[in-house]
Amino acid sequence: MRITRRDLMQAAAATALTGFAGETAAVEAAGAVRVGLLTVKTGPLASGGIDMERALVMYLKERNNELAGRKVELIVADTAGVPATARTKTQELVERNNVHCLIGPLAAFEALAIDDYIRLTKTPTLSVAAAEDMTQRHPNPWFVRATSTSAQCAHPMADYCSKELKFKRMITIADDIAYGQEMCAGFQRVFEENGGKIIQKLFTPLTTPDYGAVVTDLKTDADGIFLGLAGSNGFRFLRQFVEYGMKEKLQPVGGMTALDEAVLRNMGDEALGIVTACWYSAELDNPLNKQFAKAFREEFSYDPGFYAGSTYVEAAVLESALKAVSGTVEGKDAFMAALRATKVDTVRGPVRFDEFGNVVGNVYIRKVVRKDARLVNAVIKTYPDVSQFWTYDPKQFLGNPVYSRDFPPAKNLEK
Template sequence: MTISRRQFVGGVAGSGIASMAAPSLSSAQAAGPVRIGLLAAKTGPLASGGIDMDLALTMYLKERDNTLAGRKVELIVADTAGVPATARTKAQELIEKNNVHCLVGPLAAFEALAIADYLTEKEMPTVGVAAAEDMTQRHPSPWFVRPTSTSAQCAYPLADYAAKDLKYKKIVTIADDFAYGHEMWAGFQRGFEDAGGKIIQKIFTPLATPDYGSYVAQVKGADAIFLGTAGANGFRFLRQFIEYGLKDKMAVIGGMTALDESVLRNMGDEAIGIVTTSWYSAELDNTPNRKFAPAFRAQFKYDPGFYAAGTYVAGAVLEAALKATGGKVEDKKAFMAAIRGSNADTVRGVVKFDEFGNAVGDVYIRKVTRKEGRLVNSVIKTYPNVSQFWTYDKAEFLKNPVYSRDYPPAKNLEQ
């Protein structure tokens, strides 16, 4: 795999970009382009998400004439293929060969964990998309922020909603068998059981599972099944779940990528009514999203979801930081400090970072409905200012192991 280069040659900066503390436009341009490296899984089982990451960040830059804070921007995209070793190799190429000033990405939790120490060693400002918990918990890096969420951050409100609003008592969970699936499942289990419910069965499936039939056959009777899936896995599982006649017997609810907008475009009425959770929906009614979602849909013929919004938000965070520093991206410490304090107004709302570099923001409970002939994730409830620690005491939370396949232990499994 090769790294593709895009040299964006745009017009002059728009009015209001440079602050009084910023250098003049000519001096900013003389400093050369800001080189942004994007780590995106554009091939492999997570390719749909990686492609959306590329499309949305490219779109963000083009909308601004490929100029941020008076400086031209060069976007260099590396395909990680959803493989940890490849993600590390590509990160090294971007930093040591292409001399990027900052990184966006990668997509998958296991990719982020594979490059975390290297990014800190190289003091590389990084705006993450992957949800790996410990990158903003027990092992935070001063060079990393995440404007999206941890794996479990959006699962807590869904667990609360399932127990208190939907009145579910027993739930079966099925999740992808890698870090993201483990952490999302664990957060959902903890939140649901703390709210009075029981997880009676947990099933983990390989990331590249072509046939879910054997797993569907194992599903026990419950009020609902929780999908902790990424990419197209939620769609493939749901299709076979319906073929086995189970959707008429139990409800389906899902994590933030289970029925992402990029997945919904391939589905039909079988998805209607399914409840999911996320920090974003293409249906959000705020000023940046009223522009972004229709523009993305007009260009690519489907709504933006988690992955597209993730890099579009990253673009806004980077732009706010560049404006705050007058475009002086070469001063890495000042630039990183500006990223952490950016409070950018984005398509998900205003992004605020906690002391660990993770976003604190609204989380939405969504229901699949049909609108103007297409399936959308309509917002039905908002949980405001959700922290990665939910309602738990932060100090006590961090004393425990990171969420995993076996932690916290499932105490209500039925044999």
Template sequence: MTIDRRRFIATAATAGATLGLPVLARAQGAAEPLRLGLLTAKTGPFASGGLDMERGLQAYLAANGQMLGGRRVELIVADTGGVPSTARTKTQELVERERAQVLMGPLAAFEALATDDYMRARKIPVFPVAAAEDMTQRKASPWLFRASSTSAQCAHPLADYCAKKLKYKRMVLVADDIAYGHEMTAGFQRVFEEAGGKVVQKLFPPLTAPDYGTFLAQLSREADAVFLGFAGSNGFRFIRQFNEYGLRGKLALVGGMTALDEAVLRNMGDEALGIVTVNWYSAELANPVNAAFVASFRKAYSYDPGFYAACTHVSASVLDAALAPMKGKAFDKEQLRASLQQTQAMTARGPVKFDSYGNVVGNVYVRKVERKEGRLVNSIIDTYDNVSQFWTYDPKKFLAEPVYSRDWPPARNLVG
């Protein structure tokens, strides 16, 4: 698990076009780039998503002359391996040894929770990929700006869609037995049951479960559909075994924001067709920023960008926009923080702004897996505009309740 230092030196022509070379030279000097640290998982169970995080960020930098806000960028990449203790160690190395001024990542909620107190104490602006709810709720940090979403931010509208549009009445929730899975299913359960549905079963396989047979055997056949709250390649593995057990056509499947990520779809076949998922991003989104991103990413890697690549690409767009008003002045983290609080940016996911807790308010897309030009894609079939982490709830009342978990809100309709 290493740290990879990469220096990006923009040409004089690029710098001049952005700010004017003399201004840049006076303000920060040729040897004073923005030092950007990326905490990602290049080994371990999250490696596929972690590699996409790096690729998404690299795509943005390459398209923008290796600059953000008119500043040259020195990118330092640290591999956490998806291990909380390693994530904390690498965070300290990035800040204390590599002198990183801004951080992106880490990937997993348990990694973010392990590094949160250190980042607060050091007052480091950070753009997490991890979706841990309380990081932008009851324990919000003034230095954290999440441009992706909380665990439940997309699950809320999917539950609404399942109840009101798909007319499901009884559902089973299956998710990884980690904070992300617990929080996502909790948010889904709350909205689905408030809309008149019933969650009749909740199952939490271990993150590294070698086989899902035990859990498939338990699935209630009385349900209308199964919600999948998996990360990484686990959604693909579950669906493959779901079909092997002869359950296709007997229970409908819907997925959370990472269950059928584009990085997973490229390894799937017809078994994925027609499955509805929800996310704040799709490679099929029609906007100029995303069109350029998808084209460059597909050319470089021969597959579409998904959730993990979009997380860092969108975060880079926001950081770029927030740095721009500083006009090449010496880096000031307090000034950057103030700018981020006011930033509204057009990104690959669409328009982005932050609430007062540092979490994104943006569009959420209901998607269906279809085949297009020989590959599987997440086609957009519905849009929920300007979705907050608090859904339609009053923030004060929401925050007075416990954080989403395996046990909150209580599951009152379980059977068997």
């Protein structure tokens, strides 16, 4: 039998259609995209962890729980802010619930605790946690972060303190965890390279019940104090700081989470005028954020902050990547490549990733003001396109040790 060119073309077309139909059928047969959320619903970080869940649920509900043509099943796990529990919950989500990807965890020490497991199981993870080295000296190929590293917002905050506020002498205080240590280290590096001095460094346990003794031990011959506290700790420290009359002696400034909207709603005049740095504010003037912040406020009666913004942004990255692979999340390599190639407008502004999977995006200097009878973080300055390496050469940056209690060394401490 003679086979013509036309026969070959028809056969090829039929094969292509069959293949496309097969892919479509495979996607439909695979069912929902299963997303695991690692968050914190108990302990001192719970206020932020609850906001993570609320914002992610909101994002999915706005899309009828469907992304890129596939239904989404969300499975939530409470890590309690404990590294061992974070690892156990991650294993349950991957091995029992067969999730296709993870969003979270909240804390840097939790991300470090599950790092090797993510690598071993090749589980795509969209992290909220700021653990520096997971996108630096020991990058995890199954990890992207659309929030920031611990120090990514502390670098511009230090720049602002030295150049705009004209501070020369400062104190830092933070939770004694990886996040707090790394954030204060980045702040110290930039502040001292700009000519300032860190004269006192304090680290307190994450579960500190009372800050009275810490407050009374603060040096008062400094210009200001940088707060690297998370969850409800920033709120509790600042309240005692004000009660002891220290706000008149030291000007407090803060990192990403110190005066988050999740705790700002419980504060009063003691928070007014305090400047912080973060990649997000509910007051950001862009269409996506206006819609999100309004909807969140209407449902929960307070503004979204760092933690709510984090999962809402990660969900936008997830949706963009899923669209890029036509919903075929089962192809792990292609899906992970799509995550890292994502460039998308979000409630925080434009998001893209560097070669290590960490976000490059705007950082905002914010000031607490009263608006419509509530406290808000008003944006007063924007540092555009901030990377995890600040203004440093990446190779030189990575040639140094990871930020910690001991690096950079504290050369200006006073007894």
